[in-house]
Amino acid sequence: MAEPAGFPARRAALRMLDAVLRRGETLDGAAGAGKGLPGPDAALARAIAGEALRWLVDCDALIDSATRQILPDDAKVRTVLRMMLVQALRLETAPHAVIATGLPLLAGGPRRLAHGVFSTLMKRGVSLPDFPTLPETVVARWGVERAAKIASGLAEPPPLDLTLRDPAETDLWADRLEATIIAPGILRLSRGRAVEGLPGYTDGAWWIQDLAASIPATLLGRGEGRRVLDLCAAPGGKTLQLAAAGWQVTALDISARRLERLKRNLARTGLTAEIIQIDAFQWHPEAQFDAVLLDAPCTATGTCRRHPDVLHRITDNHVAEMAGMQQSLLDRASGWLGPDGRLVYAVCSLEEAEGAGQAEQAMLTPHPITADELPCGLQPDANGWLRTDPGMLPEIGGLDGFFVARFRA
CATH class of the missing domain: 1.10.940.10 (NusB-like)
Structure with a gap:
């Protein structure tokens, strides 16, 4: 049959x-x-x-x-x-x-x-509620009030954000792509468009990157030829940002497969970076860096808009395991900063242990994030840390959940 x-x-x-x-x-x-x-x-x-x-x-x-x-x-x-x-x-x-x-x-x-x-x-004639109900285990980790706020941003899969290689061309590409400008150099498109067929893809004028994911690299400012380490770099959106901002980038990651994607995007955009495939715990740099960007491996619960599986897969054990790795990476990366160097720590996680829990233990001097450095009216908290979640900025379609903190040597 x-x-x-x-x-x-x-x-x-x-x-x-x-x-x-x-x-x-x-x-x-x-x-x-x-x-x-x-x-x-x-x-x-x-x-x-x-x-x-x-x-x-x-x-x-x-x-x-x-x-x-x-x-x-x-x-x-x-x-x-x-x-x-x-x-x-x-x-x-x-x-x-x-x-x-x-x-x-x-x-x-x-x-x-x-x-x-x-x-x-x-x-x-049943229907679903306006916003998804989160699993009890998730609510227990995030708290009732915070979980309800996050859930308000999960009803729909997210739109598509693009980071431009040249922010000076924001208006040009917004017009060509029929996109909305949500920050200088950041465009938002509706879902369902075939990326490879869009204008500028082949020429490397932009790459896919959620608004929240674009923020950590911008907090290091312009490179002006200085050296930066993008630690745990793949698949590479932040490497591309740093290279486009004039940094001399060393991009390190343990995954050969994910680094291949980064290499393809570097070739497509015409940007350059030194690529190193190695376990960060086995690597010993020959010289210190002017800046380090540590977008650490995490549970990725902040990506629940596009990856709803994290709401059901992630357990307390996963959070604890990742938090231990993050602390070790942060301690190790801190020693690779040169005098007056800057380090940005970021995770696409909504878990306290992976965000504030790490920033509180960092063996570096805080360098608070200020409101004028952030797009779309986002605000740092009292510690100068940035926390985003899917319930924020509903007027433009939301953003992923991130925790970002900045330090100096």
Whole structure:
């Protein structure tokens, strides 16, 4: 019997969700389940999986309201129902198409149960809340008030931000790309545009980088030929920023695969940097640097707008493990600063232990961030640290969560 149209995309989405929820893989890593699908089908599979993760708690509440007995969290029928609900309630897929492509996922299983639960909920005219409900474990880490604020920025996948190689051309590229200017040298585009086909991509006039991710490098100012170490540099947006700002950049990272992406972007933009592939804990520089940018490995919970899997994968153990590594990296990098050198520490994490917890232990003199250095009306806190989260700047479409602190030798 022939598979219904659209079924392969749903099968791939189910495999992605299984990889994330049962095996703890990242959604990016699980996207290989869509390998071999036509582009639109692969994109649909990713969208279904992503929305199911974004709205998981709320979908589960709807499912539980329509069953006599609570289904196990890892039951296949629950995962299929999550997919069916987000297609109907978020992706505006017709209910008959949801049923036709969803029930075959349960071949030999409880199709009648899935059909009954889905049909019951559709007859009730159910809907999802304005903002996703976060898992209890996440709320416990972030606090009720802060978690609610962050959740307010998670209802939609984020727009696309571009950093320009030459900020002086901001108006020019905003016009050519039909984009919104959100800061000098930073443009915002609506989702769904094929990046490689946009004007300026081939010429290397810009690269993809969220507004929040662009801030740490700007806090080191103009390079004027001075030496900077971009530690844990790949995939390289900050390396490109520093090179474009006139720094002599050494970009170090342990991942050869991720550094290949950086090399391609350097070639595309015509910018230059020294690339070193090595474990930072095994490296001994021959000379000190005028500045260090440490965008440290982290749990990446600040990227939950675009990577909702982090809401379900990350545990207290992950946070503690990353915090230990970050402290060691920060201590090591502090010794590589020359006299009057500057160090910027950043993480795309919303976890206190990875942000303020590290800044408080740093063996360097604080160099507070000031409001006039920040875009879009963002403000540093009383310590001169910057904290951003997805609930901020809703008027322009939000931004990722980051913690940034600056020090001097």
